[in-house]
Amino acid sequence: MKRLTILAATATLLSMTALASAAETANIWVRADGSNFMPQIVEAFNKSHENQIKLDIIPNAEIVQKYATSAAGGTAPDGLSLDLIYTPAFAAAGQLEDITDWAKSLPYFKELSPAHVKTGTYKDKIYGLPFSADSSVLIWNKKLFKQAGLDPEKGPTNFAEIAADAEKVAALGGEIKGFYFSGACGGCNIFTFTPLIWASGGDILSADGSKATLDTPQMRDAIALYRGMVEKGLVPEGAKTDSGANFFAAFAGGNIGITPSGAFAIGALNTQYKDIDYGVTFLPGKDGGSSSFAGGDNFVVTKGTPKLAVLKEFLDYAYSLEGQTLLASRGSLPVRGDIAKEALKDLDPRYQIAAEAMAKGNTPYSVVFNDIINSANGPWAQMINEVFFGDDVDGALANAQETMQGIIDAGTGQ
Template structure:
């Protein structure tokens, strides 16, 4: 009897162990996506293909991601996989908070380092090691309402090429009686403000480490003129890129500066003919620049499930040929996009990527970015003259860079 009881107990233990082993691993995922975007849209698809892995998704606001991650890591409660904006990979990698993916990538049959474009690859590289995989790439361009162009006697086949042409078009397109502004863009006091500002600065010869330039002053004067003359809405100073594009989609702005991630929503919401053009340059013959955006999927160094987390990252990377049509991302690697939706707009953003520049990278990027967007706000609210605002920013940046 004891022998039978012992056998039953042993069998129960084995069954219990087998059941425990069969339990799927749950990965904690942090994302900036809304429920109708990217990771939410592929969750069921991934889990169906990988029944041994479940995804628990949490949306964190873009502006809060760095601080929320830092707090969570300090208490050991961070996610397994998270989105990180590309200039901030260096911030976390330099502090040993991200898993070095280099050996996993070397063994991967899906991710090939040499296929990732140089800009996105540089954004995930720190100290010659790779700490993330781009989920796509993006940049910014000028969207415009072709119907409004025609109504105001402007040729939609000839969108503004220079800053002067942009100003003239914005002035003609602004219609206070119909609550229409000529241009919508974001100068908000977050990374998004820096993201929109840097290409304008770079087109005049400056960069994130050299902001107190005559060109920088001209950018802030130009932006100030657009706002002061109400060619752009006063809430440009508090409005995100998502919000400014919503204004465009609703027909309350004739032009908007934003990225390709807006395309799926624009296709649903905009009830007019919309087109896109390269970001205008200071004057004919000037150098072009654009922002390199989109974030990276990274695994935290203290993840309890690094193997399963990398399976997810590999799978997401395998979807690179689909990201334009499904999510409005540009591919970050050498893949073929078959039958791209909105082909004319795709061609504009593909061209714009040739001029896209990294922000940083630098392990103290948030401090640099804050100095930049604080200067923008100070100037555009007339608390400081543009030159003084940029001079104050330069001192802060020099301190961060140790100069």
């Protein structure tokens, strides 16, 4: 059904672009994660503007390869909504247009999401501007909390409370489990597990991404939390081998007490799982505090495109109050701090927590992010599985530290 809507939306867009032949048309791409909001904002833009945008939705796992091959063949799109963590790698490869002047000329430049601008900057030049945003948060099932005798309106605020609440919920028995995470998914855990470390005061990479710092007390505390819950049987058996397929679906099934997730889940639960009563809170540190992974997409421009003016017009629209509100209503948090409150004021209040998490969020910076973190066979993915379920935490940490540092030192080879 969702796919049908996307198809229909794309078809409408195509026919609309065909009509407006007099004006200029710029091609843009977005990864499939953006299919919730991108067709809508493109459609709204095309309706109200003479210049047009033609949108293609590309499967998440294929967008980098597809972009690289089309760039080599001279058929790359004019612009691209790119997972922000890839911006440094793309800029380093010389694929992107330097848009420093444009970015700095925006009156609200200082108000744009700092995580996006940080990853959009390579060697002091700006190659990407914030487009969509997603932050990691902790969500809990209020119905199960009530059944377990917990206060359904109060989410956990530190590690001990997470473990205690999860244990009470799991005690309900049957198919019901206390806690869920995708134990074989590097991307999921950089999004939801590292904030536990950040909130406790640690980090996994140095600020410039040149040093891996995995073996820290904060890391070990967060590991102890997860291991403890696994040992007590509070986590479903399937978590061990979940490479991300159940990242959202497990909680949506209604049998999970607590799970770390993202702002996107608010939109998805509200539209597709209306019967789940859930709360949203910050991902806490060991003794309180909070942090979040500030994720989402940067808008980047292909080097040498002749359609820069159209793209500017489109981005101006996306940054307007109208555009920011539209994006927020489809599950993408506002990226302009100065109008975030206004854009969110008529929406589900739980978005406010996600927006606040976004503003305080953190984003690791690395030109080899895909290699060290996201790859299903990278050191991060291997380490999290070993430290959560294996027998040798020390060995796993040491091994991951060494492999990760090796990849960072080898760099992109350019």
